[in-house]
Amino acid sequence: MxxxxxxxxxxxxxxxxxxxxxxxxxxxxxxxxxxxxxxxxxxxxxxxxxxxxxRGHAVCVLPYDPATDQAVLIEQFRPGPFAAGDAEPWLIETVAGIIDAGESAEDVVRREAEEEAGLTLGRLEALTTQYMSPGGSSESIALFVGECDSAGVGGLHGLDHEGEDIRVFATPFAEAHAMALDGRIRNAMTALAILQTAAKRDALRKAWSAP
Structure with missing residues (x-):
């Protein structure tokens, strides 16, 4: 870093x-x-x-469709906000997961995109690696944006044995960007992934639209 x-x-x-x-x-x-x-x-x-x-180290990925200029986001219950007394502990987020021993960040990104959103990602672009709470946690999070086809995205996903109940939806990137800025997105890594992608958006659309 x-x-x-x-x-x-x-x-x-x-x-x-x-x-x-x-x-x-x-x-x-x-x-x-x-x-x-x-x-x-x-x-x-x-x-x-x-x-x-x-808790180990983690990754998150913002699935992005360059053809339609849409981002794919998820929504799920989070026990941390619930424990903090938040009246709305369901958060809008990016796909994310913990890196297990022997896995690369890219491997986890692709696996979690399939498990949490039903997506097969194409090209990946590394954005940044950050500590989300360095005063009390050793966890770092590697942020990516991943090429996807958003057609037909939606429904409920996740692994039953992990108690996951994940709603998936696609939204225009401009709307995702607005949500990151106006506070509708309250997950820090998600907001950062969107803002980092916004800075690279034009270049990504050009590169990922090439054959």
Missing amino acids: PSSRTPSAPRPSRVERLARERVFQGYFAVDRHTLRHEQFQGGLGPKVTREIFE
Whole structure:
């Protein structure tokens, strides 16, 4: 991942790990880290202890039809917003999934597009890789846009044994972009994938329309 530091910024680099302990193991895991890190003013700072949510690394992909200029989105229940007391815990999102051992990000993108949206993706364009909640989770998410044919897209998808209940729909890209800007989309990786795709949209339509 490219560095976010400006050329003139100090460059701390030293981290001293004092302890790491697994304090919870369930569907996901939580590790307690005790460490000291170098500070911008120089020298090591005080000892800090943080619980970090460990769920592996993930991908998301925005299926995009260059012929019709449509994006394919999904909607599903999310327990996080429900636990936060959100009155509307069904979120509009992109296709996404966790990368298992031995899988590439591209493999997961294609598998999840079939499972969650019934789509076979064509060409893929990597957008960016980001940490969604770096203060408390080790998870990074690789974002892609994927070429698709949106004709006939719709219905309910997902794996029954995982309790998935996913509504799939196609929408004009301009409408997806508007939803990312006006707050109808409240999933950060989805909004970012749409905004990143918007910056590349004209070039993608030209490239993906070529034989």
